[in-house]
Amino acid sequence: MASRPSAGSVTIEDVAREAGVSRAAVSKVIRNAYGVSPAMKARVAEAIEKLGYRPSVSARGMRGATFTVGIEIPELSNPFFPKLLAGATAALSGSPYQLIIAPADPEHGEGYRAIQALVDRQVDGVIAVSPLVDPEWLEALAANVPVVMIGRHDRSDKYDAVVSDDEEGARQVMRHLLDLGHRDIAHLTPAAGFAGIGSGAPQAIRVDAYRDAMQEAGLGDRIRVVRSPNGAPESRRVALGLLAEPDRPTAVFASHDEPALGVLHAVADAGLTAADVSVAGYDDIEIAAHPGISLTTVDQHGERMGRLAAELLLERIAGRAEPRHEVVRPELVVRASTRPPRPRGGAARLRAVGGT
C-alpha cells in the first residue's frame, strides 16, 4: 500500500519547492479546485508522490474543511450499533471523507462529551445516536455544524433525523404474540437512567405501543412493564425473578435483543423452554438467527439507517438547508422463540418438553 507513513514532516512548502510552483498551486491541486492546468497538476502530483506528502488535517481545519465526519455511538458492545457503523462506512467509502467514531464514555452519560469532542476536532459533520440529549443543545450545535441524529422521534428544522418506526415495530410484535393466543405478555425495558429511556426515545415509544396494544386487546389489567438495567446478565437476573412469580407471563417482549438473550437464558435457567414462555426481542442482531437462539425479533435495518444517515450528512455538508426526517420501516422476523401458549390447565409448569 502506501510506500511509507508520513507524519507531518513534509509540508506543502516542500512540495511547492520540489515542483517549482507556489504553495497555493499545490493547495489547489490537492483539493482539485478550479483553475489548474493539467501540466501543473501532473508536476505537483509527481512531487507529492515523490515526497510522500500528506496534508495536515489540523492545518486544514484552521481554514477550511477537515474531510472528517464524526459519529457518536453509545455502546459498541450491543451488536446493533456496529450495523449502523457498517452502513455509514459503506456510504462514505467512495467519498473523500474519513469516518471517526467517538464512543460515549459510559461514565459520562448521554454522549455530550463525545459529541463535543468531535466538534472540538473540527469534524465537517456529526452523526449521533443519543436519544436523550437536550433538543435545544442539539439545535445550537446544528447551527454550527451539520448534524444527523439517529433514532430520534422529535422533529427539528436544524438537524436531520433517521428514525425507525418504533411504534409500528412494537405493534407488529404485539400483534404476533396476541395472534398466537398470548394474554399474559410482559414487557422488559431499560431502567431509568439508561439511554433509550425518556420520552421520545425509541424504547419509550415501544413501551407505549405495548401498553396501547394490551389496552386495545382488552388486557389493560394484565399490563406488566418490567424495568432492568441494560445488558444481558442484568436482564437475565430480572427475568429470573419474573419467571419465579406464581402468575408468570406466558410471553415476554424485550425492548431489544440483548435483554431478550438474557430472558432466554433465564428461561433455560428456570428449566423452561419456548413452549412455556415465548420471548421476542427487537433489532435482529446476527445471533438471533442462530438455531441455538432462534429469537423472534424486529429487523430495524440498522445498516440501511447508517447508510442513510451518512448520505443525509453528505447532502448537508454539500449545502442543503431544508431539514429531512427519514423514517425506516421495521420488519417482524418470526422464529422459534415464540409459540402459542400452552393450552389451559394447572400443572403445566411441571413438565418441560424440549425441542427447537
Add this chain to the structure above:
Amino acid sequence: MASRPSAGSVTIEDVAREAGVSRAAVSKVIRNAYGVSPAMKARVAEAIEKLGYRPSVSARGMRGATFTVGIEIPELSNPFFPKLLAGATAALSGSPYQLIIAPADPEHGEGYRAIQALVDRQVDGVIAVSPLVDPEWLEALAANVPVVMIGRHDRSDKYDAVVSDDEEGARQVMRHLLDLGHRDIAHLTPAAGFAGIGSGAPQAIRVDAYRDAMQEAGLGDRIRVVRSPNGAPESRRVALGLLAEPDRPTAVFASHDEPALGVLHAVADAGLTAADVSVAGYDDIEIAAHPGISLTTVDQHGERMGRLAAELLLERIAGRAEPRHEVVRPELVVRASTRPPRPRGGAARLRAVGGT
C-alpha cells in the same frame, strides 16, 4: 451537562480579553502549565466558564498535542474488538485524552488507510490491530508517533505490543479435545486474503499449534486445515461441506468464535448435535456462554488487552523510550459444545441424542 455546545466561535483571544490577561496566560491555564498564580488561574477559569470556551484541537495540533489517541480496528462486527475498545476506553477515562476509533474500511485491506488517517489527524498516539501491516512501515510510523500494536507476535524496539499467547491458547484447546478422546480434529481458519492470516498473525500461530499438537499426538496423517472466508455465514457453508464428507471429523477447532458459531449452525443444519461433532472456538465472546450456544472457547481477556494497550500508550506519550512487549495468558473455558467422541461403531450417525 455542558451548558451549550461550542463550535469554535469563542477563541483564546476572547477569553484573554474577558479575563484581562494575555493569550499566553490563558494557554498556560488550560494546560495547567507551570507558572500561574492561583489568582490568575481563577479569573481565567471564570472567563472560560462564562464564555463557554473550548480550545480548538486543530490549532493545538499545529504546535503541541491534540490530546487525542486513535485506535484502528479491523471489524466492529466481531464482538471481540468491542472488548478491546471497552478496555481502552476505561483506561483513558481518567486521563485528558479522548479516544477516537478509525474502522479499517474492508474495501481497503489491512488498516493502512485508517492508521494513516489517524496520523493525518495528529493524534498523540496510535493503537492498532493490524497483524499484517509491514513491520518496516510500522517502524517508520513509530519513529514519529507512539504506537502500540495489539496481537502482533513480532518484536520491535520502535513500537510496543500487547499480545496473547496464541500458541498456548491453541494448545489448551487441542489438549482438551485430545483428552476427551478425539482423534479426527479439523481446524478451521481464515482463507488467504483475510486479516489474521499471514506469518506472525495470531491465526497463523494457532494453525501451527494445531499442527504441532496433532503431530505430537501421532495424528500427523489426520491433520486437516480448512480455510474459509471470515464471517459466520461463510464458515457455516464451508463447515456444511466438511460435515458432509464420509470421514467427517469428530471435532472442529475454529480459529475464533465467529466461525465457530457458523460451525455450530452447520452442525444443526446437518441434523447433528454436540454428541456427534464437538466444536471449539477462540475469544470467548459473550454469547458463547449462552445456554443455547454453550461454546468451548479460549478467553483472550480482550478487555485487559485493550486496557494494557492504552496504558502502554500513555507511558509512551509521557516519554518512555524502551520498548515493551506484554504477553497476556489466555484461558480455556470448557462448555457443552465439546464432548467425548461417540464410542466406536458403525452407524453411530443415525441416531442423534439431544442435550444441553
Add this chain to the structure above:
DNA sequence: ATGAAAGCGCTAACAA
C-alpha cells in the same frame, strides 16, 4: 509570574 511576538501548515482572497 506575566506578556509580546513569532510561527505551526494550510486556504482564500486578491493581484498579476
Add this chain to the structure above:
DNA sequence: TTGTTAGCGCTTTCAT
C-alpha cells in the same frame, strides 16, 4: 492560469 499575502487559534521561547 498562477503567485502573493494575510491570517486561522494556538503554543512557545524570550523578555520583562
